[in-house]
Amino acid sequence: MDKKEKCIKSNLIYDGKILSLYKDEIITPNNITTYREIVRHKGGVCCLSIKDGYIYFVKQYRYAYSKEILELPAGKLEDNENPIDAMKRELKEEIGFISKSLEYMGYMYPSVGYTDEIIHLFYSSENEVTSTARDIDEFMDIIKIKIEDSYRMLDNNEFEDAKTIILLSKLRKVLLKD
Ligand SMILES: [Mg+2]
Incomplete structure (x- = not known):
């Protein structure tokens, strides 16, 4: 039918x-x-970035939920922007990383019932650290959490943000292989 x-x-x-x-x-x-x-x-991007055994998150106030939420770095696409370029910009702005190994991890539909938003997912295992460059209305803390502790938190349902939960889940085998 x-x-x-x-x-x-x-x-x-x-x-x-x-x-x-x-x-x-x-x-x-x-x-x-x-x-x-x-x-x-217009869609967005999100990346799980690793440095010295830590996963880099940001914690920011999310007005819709009236509280701070722990998330992987992410951002919106500009008009006709390539997701890779957007991801590089957001990593630099939010956590000050220049990725040397941006790997595409597929995409997700965050809420199929009422939106056409697409979020492109990335993994970056090699990163150079520089300074952050936030937008004037963006306030966030960078939170680095050991890989094993991040997965303990995932298993204890401590993450709430969908893109964060999905990227952590997709990369479990890669990050916890030994
Ligand atoms: Mg953002």
């Missing part, structure tokens, strides 16, 4: 700086007319 839903009319409700909200009128495969609320987003 073809499960495709057809858009009859796309209605832009809000056109923001980082996302656009649409309320689209659609027809289901069995000919029912209904609406889909969709957040369109």
